[in-house]
Amino acid sequence: MANILVVDDELGIRDLLFEILNDEGHNVELAENASEARAARQRARPDLVLLDIWMPDTDGVTLLKEWSTANLLSMPVIMMSGHATIDTAVEATRIGAFAFLEKPITMQKLLKAVEQGLAREDARRAAASVVPPAGGFAPTVTSGSVPGAMAAALAPAPVVVDPGPQALQSFDLDRPLREARDGFEKAYFEFHLAMENGSMTRVAEKTGLERTHLYRKLKQLGVDLSRGRRSAV
Numbered sequence: 001m002a003n004i005l006v007v008d009d010e011l012g013i014r015d016l017l018f019e020i021l022n023d024e025g026h027n028v029e030l031a032e033n034a035s036e037a038r039a040a041r042q043r044a045r046p047d048l049v050l051l052d053i054w055m056p057d058t059d060g061v062t063l064l065k066e067w068s069t070a071n072l073l074s075m076p077v078i079m080m081s082g083h084a085t086i087d088t089a090v091e092a093t094r095i096g097a098f099a100f101l102e103k104p105i106t107m108q109k110l111l112k113a114v115e116q117g118l119a120r121e122d123a124r125r126a127a128a129s130v131v132p133p134a135g136g137f138a139p140t141v142t143s144g145s146v147p148g149a150m151a152a153a154l155a156p157a158p159v160v161v162d163p164g165p166q167a168l169q170s171f172d173l174d175r176p177l178r179e180a181r182d183g184f185e186k187a188y189f190e191f192h193l194a195m196e197n198g199s200m201t202r203v204a205e206k207t208g209l210e211r212t213h214l215y216r217k218l219k220q221l222g223v224d225l226s227r228g229r230r231s232a233v
Helices: 011-023 034-044 060-069 086-095 107-128 148-154 177-195 200-207 211-221 226-232
Strands: 003-007 027-031 048-052 077-081 099-102 159-161 169-171
Touching: 003 011, 003 034, 011 027, 011 107, 027 034, 034 048, 034 060, 048 060, 048 107, 060 077, 060 086, 077 086, 077 107, 086 099, 099 107, 107 177, 177 200, 177 211, 200 211
Parallel strands: 003 027, 003 048, 048 077, 077 099
Antiparallel strands: 159 169
């Protein structure tokens, strides 16, 4: 799972977020101010940061701007506040924040924002690992090389990629980011379900998710769990 840094000066909120995210299988590090957050960012290189706006030493927006200016904003940052104005939220987004959560934060909104942030980070890292060939031509994707869903997400829209004999995935990238991301994730899990003949245990191991989290994710995306089992018959 992911390494998540929680930055908040309120002990109760830090403990609550730690319990929720730790139960989801994430590795969670806590910081109570900007100074500790800077050290944690340098030491652990988190996959995602939950950053409170109002803190006594340096506020979250100032820290976000500091990271952005120093080219250290290499991870999604989700801002949190119970008193921020719309202008503050807009400014944080302009600087580079991925999302904004208003306190008190419900578990559902927290987990959804974290999942979306991590999905974007996974896609960014995957895209960065693909080196385009000389001449700027798009790489040819064949079954067994890059997963079909990932190849489709990286290719020009619209694109249709066959990830193998199990399914034909179609992606229209001329859509809102959230819809495109959900489409990618659904295709990704359908691909692995088909490859593992519907075995949730093997899919959980392959994707790095706990079974409970995997079931919840598949249900949220509307994945047909019987699809892989039918292909195994």
